[in-house]
Amino acid sequence: MPTAPLPQNTDELYAALRDNGQRPYGRTRTVTAEELVDAAEQFDDPAALVCALLELQSAYTYGSEPRKSPVVFARILNLYDEQPDVFDDSLRHQLFWRFKWVANALLALPEVPLPTLRQWLTEMRDRYTKADLDLQPYYGQAYDLAAHIGEGADLAYDLWASRVRTRLSDCEACEICTRARYHLGAGDDARALRIWEPVLSGKDSCQEEPARSVSYALLPLLRTGQTDRARELHLAGYRACRRNASMAGEVGRHLEFCALTGNEARGLELLSENRTLFEEVDSPSEQLDFLTGVEVLLQRVEFLGHGELACAGYAGRAWTVSALRAEVRGRADDLAARFDARNGTTTQSAHRRARLECAPLLDALELTLRPRELDDLVASDEAVPAAAPVRRTAALPESLSELILRARELHAQGHPGDAACWARLRVLTAARDYRHPEDPAVGPLLQLRADLLTDEAYTARSKDEFDEAVALHEEAAGLYEDAGLAGDAAVAQACALLAAAEAPVRDQSAEPADETAQIEALTAAHAAMVRLQEETLGLTPLQEARLLRLRASAHGIRLQASRSEEHIAPAFAELGLLQEFAARHGLANQSSGAGLLHATLHALSGNLPAAVTEIDALLARLRAEGPAWHLPRTLGLRGRIQLGLQDPEAAYKDLTEALRAAGEWPADADDRGRIHQDLAETCMHLGRPDEALRHLTRAAEQHLRYGSRVDGFCAYSNAAQLSVDLDRVEDAIALLDSVLAEPDIAKGELDDRLTAQLRLTRARALHAGGDLKAATAEFAELAAESAGWDDDPGSHAMIAGETAVVLAEGGEFGPARAALGQALAAHAKSPRYEQISNHLREVARLQAKHQGMEGLRDARAVLADAERVAVAADKAGFTPQGRSLESALAYEHGRVNAYAGEYESALAALDQACALLGEFGPGDDRLGEWTECVRLAGAVEGLYMERTAPALARVDAAITRLTALGATEEAAPLRELAAQIRDE
Template sequence: MPTAPHPQNTDELYQALQENDRRPYGRTRTVTAEELVDAAEQFAEPVPLVHALLELQEAYTYGSEPRKSPVVFARLLTLFDEQPDVFDERLRHMLFWRFKWVANALRALPEIPLASLRQWQQEMRDRYEKAGLGLQPYYGQAYQLAVHVGEDTALAHELWASRTRTPLSDCEACETCERALYHLTAGDDERALRAWEPVLAGKESCQEEPARSVSYALLPLLRTGRTDRARELHLAGYRGCRRNPSMAQEVGRHLEFCALTGNEARGLELLAENRGLFDEVDSPLDLLGFLTGVEVLLQRVELIGHGELPAPGYAGRTWTVTGLRAEVRSRADDLAARFDTRNGTTAHTDRRRARLDRAPLLESLELTLRPRSLDDVAPAAPATEPTARTAAAVPDSLPELILRARTLDEQGHPDAHACWARLRTLVAARDYTHPEDPAVGPLVRLRADLLAEEANLAGEKDEFADAAALHEEAAALYDDAGAPDHAALARACALLATAELPAENTEDAEDADGAAAKAAALTAAHTSMVRLHEETPGLTPYLEARLLRLRATALALRLQTSRSDEHIAPVFAEVELLHAFATRHDLAGQISGALLLRVSAHAISGDLPTAVTEIDALLDRLKAQGPAWHLPRTLGLRGRLQLGLQDTQAAHADLTEGLRRAADWPADTVDTTRLHGDLAEVCMHLGRPEEALRHLTRSAELELRRGNRTDAFCAYGNAAQLSLDLGRVEDCIALLDSLLADPESAAGELDDRLLAQLRLTRARALHAGEDLKAATAEFVALAAESAGWDDDPGSHAMIAAETAVLLGESGEFGRAREAADQARAAHARAPRYEQLSNCLRELARLQAQQQGPDGLADALALLTDAGRIAEEARTAGYESGGRSLDTALAYEYGRVNAYAGEYEDALAALDKALALLGEPGPEDDRAGEWAECVRLAGAVEGLYLERPAPALTRLDAAVSRLTALGHTEEAESLASLAARLRDEE
């Protein structure tokens, strides 16, 4: 299948080769390269064919197709022998460099005899000697062959490592890796890590480095106790090799790392992401390394009892861990045996066995912000949240169990949930026989109880429509069972659940119409409850108290919705009715509930001090008289009140104590998700973002365990953004990769805007992590998708503006201007003055910086557009968050002209910017910006215009002013520039 238009001339061919060079390695790039070779053969000139063949060999080499690489190189070598003048110095260098590529390819193919490998090395030596080239690269290949075969490498290493590097030697990063692996094989982890440090620190890199070195260094780092460094490098290194067929061995080592650190679930997640490698890797050597890493992981999962878990494997069938492990073991054993047969040693089988025999190095190492266990990825029922206390023992006797559930339910005791859950299982069984016990009552009564419990659980999840329907169904069954009092309570619950529905059906719950509709529904629900109460005689005290509490709750929710003063008094009146009734009948749980409703009413009405006073009294009562299970929720409310009063320390103490108390009860007793979320907010106020991050991820995890995927992904998204703000770029990317790889995300079952926000955060993180190519690709995709958001043009304007800047950073200014035009069109519908102005100014700066005088005209045109945006903003009365758009524009005119060598214009623009900024004051946060503007003006004037005297006057005055105002740090750069100017004088 053609992937690009057929080039009609050599110019088009070269352009197509450049475009293909920008593609990621893989089938698309390889097929295109093959087509371009066919096209080049039609031209009479040999040079284009050489370039096309070089591109094709590169595509085969890094696309993991070693069988084809030597064939292409043979054609290049023939061309060189026949027409050496065609090869200029650069092409000649590339040709001799790629002798090593062929050697690597031949080693990766077990069907190539060992004699042929040695013969190729001799060919390389002869060619190098004939061309007068140093032999260090040849000895490097001889050493690597010795390692591969499993021979004694001491002499080969000495012959290579002792020689001086040449222009054709492998890059510093690759040679560093080979030296480190020599020490690693000798068992010296420390020495290997010392050798690796320049690569691991990012000081040396190439196409495959540091990803290759990182994958090897992970286990030595663990063995030497550097767990944090291993975690950090795993996140960054894995991203450098994921889904890359030519780095399949590196992926395998990351899978092995997961298996040996208690991260089997993450290992399976990464295997799923790379399942294409099973079929895409055409290099037997790379495939052997990948499959061995896969087997280490699968072996570990099976060993700890999860062999029946589904596993991502070869296409065409469904795999379990056990089944895939058997398949992988068979294939990998065969590959190792083929290499050993070819080499006449047992080296590959021995190395495989050593990896498979490794014991775990750590019981547990938290690798990501989304730690998962194998239970989390099991298709069975979702794991429940572990707590310090499980529910009390459930009675074995069926009558006793039913009566126990009802007694606990009357008290509002959390252990009732476990009893109802057990009963639900028993009643659903085909062989269930209801006890003939008058104390238990008929089966229809028990079914009604179970429906009421199910309805309450739905209500707790805000599934109000389901809750209302279940309560109505329960009420009908209670009528059939001759329990009109319970039926009345169920109908009252249905009324309240139904009244909550308007907020769900209104597009904006905060909209005035939506709030009014909900308030009216709650008023009607309360009226119906009162009537229902009056029409139901003979209510037992605990049922009547519950009905009174529902009445009070309806009015409290109405007050919360309307925020109307006229709705305050009715709440307190209902609460007093409940409190008096509960006190008269000594119903501790309802007394507590009444007092909590009163606290909430004070808080909603804005009287936070009174709310705190009353909640303190309630806490004292709960600690003395109970019920103890009300303590966590009450402490959570007190924490939120303290936050409202801006006492964040007290809020933190209350919320933390609430979490501690919640651990004393079953998981569904307290909304610990809310506690963690509130703690995250408090920690941010306290300047403790790392702690906030832990609470955010914990909140998200709990939401996920309870099936609230949208809320969970929102919380995880907030955690990702916070980790990015903290500079934890790899943590951010790893978390988002995990979320976006989730089956429901991939299937499009989550809200598309939520997924787009996650992708946007990931793109920004990639940019922050200096992966410009991946960041730009994601931004371009998001810009294309958001163009269709007719209901949200402002977001499209923001995304398109950011996309334009990234394209500018890549030097693609034509595409950048197209993206900026998209942003401008969306801005016309939903103004984004600051974002669009920032985009245009930054594009102008990038073009002038990268192209100098040649880019000045285009850069100035962009600044002219930015000037129009500033004018629009002034007309609209828009005020920017920081410096004014006019000030920013004047400063950018200064920078753009300076980059283009128009220094007089640059200085005039900078003086205008300084005038617009005005001199800073003692508490002015503009001091840094002002100082930078003075510094640039001083550099233009003193260095480029060679007028040091006025420049020094400018700088000295600024230093004096900044120092007098206490801005000593800002003054340092100006003083440094002044000193330089004086030295040059």
Template sequence: MPTTPQTTDELYQALQENDQRPYGRTRTVTAEELVDAAEQFAETVPLVHALLELQEAYTYGSEPRKSPVVFARVLTLFDERPDDFDDRLRHTVFWRFKWVANALRALPEMPLASLRQWLTEMRDRYEKAGLGLQPYYGQAYQLAAHTGEDAALAFDLWAGRSRTQLSDCEACEICERALYHLGKGDDERALRAWEPVLAGKESCQEEPARSISYALLPLLRAGRTDDARRLHLAGYRGCRRNPSMAGEVGRHLEFCALTGNEARGLELLAENRNLFEEVDSPLEQLAFLTGVEVLLQRVELLGHGALPATGYAGRTWTVAGLRTEIRRRADDLAARFDARNGTAAHTDRRTARLDRAPLLDTLELTLRTRSLDDVAPAAPAAVPHSPAPAAVPAVPESTLELILRARELHELGHPEADALWARLRTLAADPDYTHPEDPEAGPLARLRADLLMDRSNDAGEKDQFAVAVALQEEAAGLYDEAGDPARAALARAGALLASAETPPQNPLDPDAVEVKTAALTDAHAAMVRFQEETPGLTPKLEARLLRLRATALGLRLQGSRDKEYAAPALAEADLLLAHATLHDLPGQISGARLLRAGNHALSGELPAAVEEIDTLLERLRAEGPAWHVPRALALRGRIQLGLGDAQAAHADLTEGIRLAGEWPAGTLNTARMYADLAEASMHLRRPDEALRHLTRSAELDLRHGSRTDAFCTYSNAAQLTLDLERVEDCIALLDSVLAEPDIASGDLDDRLTAQLRLIRARALHAGEDLKAATTEFVALAAESAGWDDDPGSHAMIASETAVLLGESGEFGRAREAVDQALAAHAREPRYEQLSSCLRELARLQAQQQGAEGLTEALTFLTDAGRVAEEARAAAYEARGRALDPALAYEYGRVNAHAGAYEDALTALHQALDLLGEPGPEDDHVGEWAECVRLSGVVEGVYLERPAPALARLDAAIHRLTGLGHKEETGPLVSLAARLRDEK
């Protein structure tokens, strides 16, 4: 708390601000400080409000030991000064008897007699106050259900009584009824009882998250797997990291364990690491730990007990070690509750949960389905549903044979060379390694250079160009030491190419393309000199150098998109093709034709590119090398996309992925193939299929170390998910991705991380979690304010932030955010976005505040008018609604909300004039019809002038009917009928 309140008004303001904070230590500590501050005023009511806020913080912060103590002070004040308690405070006091009963029940050290004594106290006070006893019987039933004694009788005594104003909310009572039926083994009746809550018709602070966590397994047993999946995603988000809902989190972990989603369970456990320390409720601890143990037990049974697991702070845990610790703690808690209650209910319930067998072998819960092998530190597994990779080739036992075989396969470009280099790397790193004394093996320096070159190739594929340059330059030195100038020249040529490919420090620099083009030109010239000046170039080595030369000019053409570079690029590919044909080098022949096809495509000669690929595929299928077929199909698929033949592209890419599966995983770029296949699927209007391919592509890139590419693809997948209105899927996907170590640690590019967070914030908004969405947007707006090189993005984020703040009624903060957006817009215009934001803020303020908010609403519209003027001056054409008629329409709507109907009608007529009457092909028909409708409401209903309103409506209906716009005509016909009836 920044400053101690000096007046009761300041105290109430501070209490209101604290009420907006999430439950947790910050809110609780502030509440404690506010109680201390309230005591200085020597007034009952401010102190009572402060104490009630503190009790709420303790209750929902999972500190049940402290809640009854605070309430005892409130009750004493209530007994001493009952006249100071108005009806609202009096209602709150009686309501919170239930909170104390819940808190006492959660403490095994609290004797059962004390719990019953408290319920007696509650009953006596309710009777004395003339209040109905249904809430008392509700608490009596919950105690009976807790102990496992006489629950049926207690249920009947409660459930048969009429609700009162002090009864728990409908959603909470529904949950208790459903749990009673569930405890009787009647899943069907429990699910029927839960239906209003699961369908979103009844809710409260803890519902539907609490009910969902209990309903997941019954839904599975009923065969409603889609419902279980959907509710898991929504329900988990409602309880994660929340200490007062630790038991709910535990049940979601159990659900993961019993549906083949153990890896997701471990991921969620890591996300909720705070619950090991912040849950002070023994009952919540028991529920949470039992769910954790179900998960860990399942993981260990599957043979992954050595996996790392998130647990108690202070040490590093494995699954097996954490399970042992949790079992000890949870067994002790269950025994303590049973000893207090005089029953075995908690031990029996815990045993039943641990003894449950999996309900499904597998259930795809999220778009990012992962196995336990994927989360293990070991080598990655294959992508789900992708073709299984071929077995790793047998590794020669002799080191000499291994070296020679690796070099042979490398010369061929064979995918199986990777495994042999990996084995050699391990051997050579051993301090006891002995290099073969054989002329065929060459000196140790050459082997080390070969290994560096293999690592540099891997770095280059991951766009780690600086790393590749360093490795190749070091390799060149070792080749020189080994007396191999030809390979040294190749290494230096590769370093030049990688250096030229290194992205500029400022990608937005307008000269970046020219700089890169010049670098590639210089690299090519240096390679030509290397070829002319280097002695000992064998045909195979010369082919590799020619390949680098051709690649450099191909990249120059690709980066510049300047057709004048097409002929030199094709000429270099032809040199390589002629040389490879002369010396019968099949791999280089294939490489040359792939380069030729790519150059034709970059030049816009797509038919020629397809013809080149067809020729290549015919040769590859007849003569090989077979591992080039997937690459050729992948390129043809991309070219077919360029030609607009998505069906052919889809077929080629699907076949390419299938054939790539015949080779070791990671040796062919299937990640790119999946991304292209996703594009083809979108063209074929198969968005769900596209989504699967995108997530596969991203996971492949992630596993193979191309993390930036992976996160870019995940961003695209998340946006597509949101576009498909699969909101919970989108949030779950992004939650998982944002938990990746390099994102969580801040190592990933901050703009890419911000993009992922921005999509998540939009998804939260779409999912109607306005508070969470606003919090994220506010944070992003603050961060993007420092993006001096990208003010347009800040304008966009600040605009969206302002709208969310307006939806929450925080128009002061919304004004601050939109002012930031306007300042950024002045540097990099975002006409359409700013205009839309300002119009929406005006509408929200007028709608929420009526006439009182009109002045400020009109100020927003004045700003929107200036933006529209700037757009006209810049000859900007809006992609969506035209700015001027949209602004006039909003003037009409805002004035209508504020009761200024004549001004509203004038503005709407202006909007209609600006739009003009629609024609057969006009795309603003809907906007025009809505403007006519609203003007009819304002004039015919509010201004009570039905005749002119009807005349305009009838004319519009006639015109729209003649144009065939039935959908837009419907609302106008309904309004006209209403006006005639009233007339």
């Protein structure tokens, strides 16, 4: 079946060829190109057929199908010989340019005999000579053949490099790469890098550059000590070649770079991302290059003792590192041997051997914001993550009875070491041959199973998986009842009540209900707990304390949800009961927990100084009497409160101490991720964004490994956005690419809104990094998906608006206007006045800038929409966080009209903007906006309308006003403008 309706005439054919030329290279483009050749053959138009064949050859060449490219070119060459008049200057240029493509394609095929390669070069030379074309391109191909064979390369290089470039020479960037690789092969890293500099810095580029040069330059950069540059180029260069069949060799060199810098885990991650290259690459030369890079990586992973680690490989079976390495080694050795047999040398095998024998160049180079070890990959495949080293937890008892009793003892104390005991017991009880101890002190198996369910329920609740927690607690309660343990059953049932009340309350449509329902649920849960405690006979003091703690928690959470003064006193009263009971019975764990809750209640009620006083007293007790494992959370709370008191220095001190204290306990049993997040926020207040970024990434990994994946991905999203703000765009993109490749995200198991947020941040990063094409594609896809978010039209309005802006930047104003229509429709349901106004104004500006007078009408229509938004915002009493919508709109009218040459209208709009800003004094936030309005008005009047005197009067008056206000910095651009007007 055709991929699209076939063209019915040559106009449609040329349009289809243009459309296909916009597609990325791959099977879709190639198949379409084949169909278009078939269609072109139906028309009596040889030029159209030539154009279709040229597009097909491009698809084969850049789609890594070298066997087919020469066949297509032979047809083009025959047409040229038969009907040379069909070839205008452009088609003739394309014809002679592609002699090089055929030479490269034949070189990449070991089944093509060496005499055939030489014969083709002779054909190229003769054709160029007959056409009176310079032979520099021919000598370039002759050098490529000599370098590939490994004979006569120096002479061939001199014959090529000494000649002057012509119109048919490879582009400057490609020739720079060839020259640099020649010196690289001679062992002169420094000279190669000097030659490469224009390409590596982005001054010279083409379709394959600088990605190709970057892949070759990575190791020389390391060998010359330029590790930061190598890291930077790896991030940008890899993104340019990933999943690209025609650049499989470049991907292989990035894998090799990872293997030689202690980034084996990242290498396996990138290998998984490029798994399709095992099947898609049809070029034996690219296969050899790719597979050798893969083997370097797998060899290193196996050497480090992880040969049994699962990895991505050829389709059709599951692979371990060792198994895939053996398969890759066999295939690559065979390819190298075939090339050497064809060439009559051992050059290709020698090159391959040299890469495989290269020792690591660095023990560790932090390539991304998400540094991962091979052990992390092992842990991610395990049901229970491996616990971090713990200094304060004793070795687990060997005896099963002792292990069970130890777990219960630690749990009663609230000791974090109980997690390791429960984890071990979970494994033991799951075994087929498990035999429960006949020990009265241990109790029946039902009790142990209930204990394990309770531990799982606590974990689920800590991850906000409330429904799961409720089910587990209720099942545990039933088992405790069956075991005759009414007190434990009551505690489990109370836990279920609290978890059920904490879960987001939903109405019948499954939409979140208002907070009143949640408050009612917590009130009812508290009342049920009170009845449960009164009706349960034989409660132990510890069980009584746990029930009191749950009752106090219900009232505390209710206060947090309502922030109502009427809920403060009941919460403190309930907590007082717990504190008095715990003190009377000597329950240290419950007593310190109550102190932490007491401080939290002060914070929730708005009395932060009292919260600090309470925490200081609690810290003194914990340091003197313990339990020490409460120190991290208590110090963390104190840090958050200090941040609320606008004392980030004190907050930083407390949170840093909390982090040190947390290091004394199991990593899966504390709130270390939360501490890192709080430290990140504190660092931002202290003006330390780089340190904040480190804490965000550490928080994310802590959450992913030991806590909530949702919290982890949110932290990574924030880290990526901060990276963009710090102009570390490639870091942000690499981080998000890694996160979006996580199995639960790739399989669509994560909340779709959170996944969309990650993708939105990536789209913004791509945009910030100048990759407009990739950013536009991502934004457009997100806009299409978010159109179905009936419960969240505001987010769709934001995404559609941003999509419109990037479309307009690319000059696609029709699609941009359509996206704005979607944004406005969603905005009508859930207003986003400031955002939609910004997007409308920016699209209007871009259209006027790109199209001038031709785009003025449409730009003004977009500004009319922005005016309606501003009027509606004013009626709704909306106050923007940034500029006034009215003054911003007037300023944009000024810019739009100025771009279109409507200078009188522009000047009037800018005067209006200045008037709307009104009067202001020193330090007013509007100073910068007013100055910019004056500057643009002065430029329009003085430079474009050539009204020098009034323009200078306007600008000089503004300078005087700003100087009087002490705004010398704001006045600087006006002084520069005045000087420019006087000069001109």
